[in-house]
Amino acid sequence: MPEAPLSKGLPLLGNMLDLMFNPLQGLLELCRNNGPIFRFRALTEEFVVMAGTDVNRFLSEEGKDCVYSGEFWKDLVAYWHNPNALIALDGQPHIDERRQWKHYVSREVAHNEQQGLIKAIEDYTHTLANDQPISARRFSRTLVTRELSFLFTGKVIKLSPKLGDAIIDYQRVLFNTLLARKYPRFILHLPWFRNNEKQVNAFARQLIEQTRNNKTESDTFYHWALRRVTEDKERNEAELIATFLTPFIAGLDTVANTLLFLIREITENPALYQRLQKEIDDEFRHNDGLISSPDTLRKVPALFGIIQETLRRYPVAFANMRHARCDFEYKGCTVKKGSQILFFTAQPHFDERYFSQPERFDIDRFLPPRSEQKTRYAFSPYGRGPHICLGAAMAESLLLTSVAYLLHHFHFNAVEPGKKFKYLFDPSLSLPDSFKIRLKPRRTGQCS
């Protein structure tokens, strides 16, 4: 069986330039030219790309044991002194570990804590000056940092925007250096990275200390993580830093960027905005002016539609990396043991066969009668396979509550409507700080 075809590229550089500035667009183009499985080169590295609904199925079924995650994450795991990082485990140890995490990173946690989440949103939005321009990215990052801190500690920690930025910058540099290997390693020794690292580690230590001192609190993820390190001699204190940062590393950039693109869409599309706001206001009215539970909010068509469509059109984590555990075959091609494989899980989001006019932002595609997400494995914003996002239900719950609350209580405007912004990939898909918005309270004296 031959190896997958090699994509045409430049001498030496291979397809590096195609992927450098807009990897999402570049990958889509390469898939269009090369089909569901191919190889490409970028300088000295070679990658196999696999994409399509059948690939997403393969990754979840017979292919799940052909590939593994540990190799891709190993430098980061070493940096964090955390051999037990969930994302880097494979096989039975991963299944066992994930089962335990599931109890704490769940829909129920976000559902049960909805009132606290609202308090976190209120506390933050009340600090914002009325109608003053603010970077939409900074707004969504600060909001989501506070929401996550509440969900995982039981208290709204008023993280400064500076710390929110430091966490994201720290993640960006670590991922681009130790995972994507786009940055040289010496970057990790530069004073500005060291400074971010210091702030982030101090934040993690503060979380650990708070949990240690808070013995009366219910059984949270953090209490469980702390208990395990104390009771299990195989585990070390150092791994706690990475474990305590996990919600922020996995959940902050992803949820905040999804919210960011959603805000961008409503501020650019007044008809969509009005429809969404009206449906949200009606839901508040039906519930005596109070916010409904996430399960009920999910049934508000425009709210459900816009969240799903944002995840489809702007898949912030559109691909994931694995290595081949053994030689295996897919669609008549051999993938050799040890190959680096890029699973482009969000590729079907842009395939006309599943999503009509895929470039269009169209929330009705997720609603009956169209329900375009019905093709199995076509809609995969949370990845596929054994490592499929553990926080997906929590993320959805956060987005439902945040968008409903924000749109009911505030009016959003873009400072420069119609202005085009370059996409950022650092590492999640994002928009630059130059996309600014203004927030104005819609009415006063209302409770949530």
Ligand code: HEM
């Ligand atoms: C819109 C929001 C989110 C998106 C798009 C997203 C996307 C993803 C993707 C694509 C993966 C798979 C990575 C891989 O296979 O290599 C993943 C894994 C993961 N996510 Fe999310 N995520 C989101 C929110 C969250 C939140 C809020 C949390 C928790 C606070 C979270 C926790 C995790 C964890 C723990 C994993 C690793 C699971 C495992 O290794 O078994 N995510 N996420």
